[in-house]
Amino acid sequence: MLVVAIDGPAGAGKSTIARALAERLGIAHLDTGAMYRAVTLAALRAGLHGDEPAVAGIARRMTLDVGTHVLLDGEDVTAKVRAPEVNVAVSVVAANSAVRDELRDRQRAWAAAHQGGVIEGRDIGSVVFPDARLKLYLTASPRVRAARRVAEHGGDVDAIEADIARRDGHDERRADGPLTRPDGAEVVDTSGMTIDEVLDEIERLLGERESR
Ligand code: C5P
Numbered sequence: 366m367l368v369v370a371i372d373g374p375a376g377a378g379k380s381t382i383a384r385a386l387a388e389r390l391g392i393a394h395l396d397t398g399a400m401y402r403a404v405t406l407a408a409l410r411a412g413l414h415g416d417e418p419a420v421a422g423i424a425r426r427m428t429l430d431v432g433t434h435v436l437l438d439g440e441d442v443t444a445k446v447r448a449p450e451v452n453v454a455v456s457v458v459a460a461n462s463a464v465r466d467e468l469r470d471r472q473r474a475w476a477a478a479h480q481g482g483v484i485e486g487r488d489i490g491s492v493v494f495p496d497a498r499l500k501l502y503l504t505a506s507p508r509v510r511a512a513r514r515v516a517e518h519g520g521d522v523d524a525i526e527a528d529i530a531r532r533d534g535h536d537e538r539r540a541d542g543p544l545t546r547p548d549g550a551e552v553v554d555t556s557g558m559t560i561d562e563v564l565d566e567i568e569r570l571l572g573e574r575e576s577r
Contacts, residue, residue, distance in 0.1 A: 366481040367392060369571070370490035373503035374533045374544060376510030378555045382503060382563050383485040389564060390571075393479040397486035397493075399431045400468050402446035405458040407437060414454050421463030429471070447518070452528060456535035459487075465541050469493050488542030490550050499571050500550040503563075509556045 367390070371383050380396055387394035404424045408414035411423060430436040434443045445451070458464055465488075472493050476482060484493070490500035505513075511526035536544035546552060551570050555563050 366476065368476060368481045368494045368497040369483045369567075370494050370497035370500045370547070370550075371483065371485040371503055372487055372489050372491070372501070372544070372547060372550070374510065374536070375529045376514050377503040377505050378513065378560075378563065379485040379503050381560060382555070382567070383483045385560060385564055386567055387483040389568065390483070393482035395472065395475055395479075395482055395484045396431060397468065397472055397484060397489065399435050399446055400429060400471065401455055401459045401464075402451050403427070403429055403431070403435055403437045403442060404464055404468070405451050405455045406442055406446050406448075408458060409450060409454055414458060417461050417463065420458060420461055421467065424464045424467045452532070456532055456539075459536070460539040460541065462541045487536055487544040490547030491545055492542045495547070499567070499574050500547050501567065501570075502546040502550040502552045504552065504554050505556040 369386065369390075371379050373379050380398075383396065384394050404420065404427070405414065407423050407427055408420045411419070413419045428436075428438050434441050435446055436442070469488075469492065472484065472489075476484065476494070484497075486493070490497055490502070507526055507530060508522075510529055511522050514520065514525050514529070515522050533544065553563060553566060558566075
């Protein structure tokens with residue numbers, strides 16, 4: 366099973382790179398952030414995102430299909446999981462250990478069903494797939510990360526930089542599966558790099574691993 370684990374802070378380019386890398390390698394791609402976002406959306410709709418056991422119950426019962434679209438109980442919520450209210454609430458839901466346990470089980474089952482894949486998130490190389498063939502920690506300067514978000518989705522660069530910094534802080538400080546550079550991960554700072562340069566560098570690193 367070929368698993369490439371990609372972790373890193375918000376806006377480092379994980380989704381763009383993970384999608385393109387999966388295509389180059391001819392394997393599947395999983396955005397685990399979309400899974401935490403879908404649980405958050407369902408919890409907000411139920412009006413109980415502060416109630417930990419209730420949110421865990423929602424996570425266990427939901428049907429969730431994350432591919433090019435995000436399907437929550439059969440509804441296409443691809444755009445809705447990117448809404449500002451989800452950005453604000455997702456770190457709290459992601460700090461809920463019962464939610465993390467449930468989503469990690471689903472991520473491992475997904476990888477088994479797809480014979481591996483490029484899997485992106487915050488705890489993929491550290492907790493979910495510590496034995497991944499290649500572990501990457503993608504990063505970029507906060508300003509570059511905010512500017513990329515503005516280029517993709519619009520908005521005010523200062524406000525977005527502040528939102529990214531708030532989410533990073535939350536993700537780094539939580540007890541369960543904090544955002545961290547996993548043991549054995551290769552750090553790639555994408556600040557001054559094009560998408561193709563990042564992909565070439567990752568393929569080089571993968572080739573190095575495979576020839577060991
Ligand atoms: O990757 P994205 O920015 O969409 O992730 C949204 C949020 O989901 C992150 O800020 C983090 O709180 C949470 N997350 C996580 N573990 C993962 C993936 C995402 O805690 N593996």
